[in-house]
Amino acid sequence: MKQLSHLFSWLFLPLLMPLYGLLIVLFYPAEELVQQGIGVYALPISIKWIVFGMFAVFSLVAPGLSFLGLYRFKIITTIDIENRTERLYPLLIMLIYGIMLYWLIGESDPKQLLPGYFLALALSGVAVTLVFMGLTQVLKISMHAGGAGILTGFLYAYFMQQHNPSYLWVAISILMAGMVISARWYLRKHTALELFLGYTLAGIITFGVVYVWG
Numbered sequence: 001m002k003q004l005s006h007l008f009s010w011l012f013l014p015l016l017m018p019l020y021g022l023l024i025v026l027f028y029p030a031e032e033l034v035q036q037g038i039g040v041y042a043l044p045i046s047i048k049w050i051v052f053g054m055f056a057v058f059s060l061v062a063p064g065l066s067f068l069g070l071y072r073f074k075i076i077t078t079i080d081i082e083n084r085t086e087r088l089y090p091l092l093i094m095l096i097y098g099i100m101l102y103w104l105i106g107e108s109d110p111k112q113l114l115p116g117y118f119l120a121l122a123l124s125g126v127a128v129t130l131v132f133m134g135l136t137q138v139l140k141i142s143m144h145a146g147g148a149g150i151l152t153g154f155l156y157a158y159f160m161q162q163h164n165p166s167y168l169w170v171a172i173s174i175l176m177a178g179m180v181i182s183a184r185w186y187l188r189k190h191t192a193l194e195l196f197l198g199y200t201l202a203g204i205i206t207f208g209v210v211y212v213w214g
Contacts (some may be wrong), residue, residue, distance in 0.1 A: 016150040018154070026052065076090065098122060116157055120213040144184050145179075147202070156170050
């Protein structure tokens with residue numbers, strides 16, 4: 001059980017969850033309820049991979065390398081940032097890269113031809129990070145659970161605005177959240193409050209941002 005919990009922790013890293021959500025919406029054949037330009041699924045494949053690449057760089061690669069740098073220079077004592085007092089710098093790094101991603105998407109699409117879901121997802125990441133930065137001063141809120149909440153909130157908000165929604169993917173994201181929350185609780189990394197608060201807050205924030213601005 002311990003090995004399985006560690007596996008779930010790595011498979012569902014917070015930095016990976018937005019990428020899972022993007023892959024689903026980019027390649028699931030959905031059609032907008034209110035057509036305001038080209039839909040996500042109808043985008044040319046080259047544009048899809050460019051958008052995914054931007055998210056991969058600023059949501060996964062750059063923060064991951066930065067965390068390794070923090071670990072190497074002993075600013076954090078563990079890669080998964082177990083110490084609450086060490087979490088401010090990693091969250092600040094995530095915030096900076098999130099703002100850069102939001103700016104880059106906006107600058108790459110000055111005529112706003114791309115679906116708004118991409119900007120909204122980047123903005124929701126910034127919002128969630130800001131909230132977690134505040135809360136981490138008083139409790140070790142779970143970033144793993146927060147990543148799962150971002151995935152669920154994003155998929156739910158997206159599919160609510162499609163003619164042919166796949167709520168199966170929303171259900172799968174909730175199942176994934178249950179797996180990662182159970183894993184982090186089993187490994188005694190967080191209390192139940194830190195896990196459920198992280199998931200709920202991230203899910204609500206992401207849903208609200210993506211539903212309104214997507």
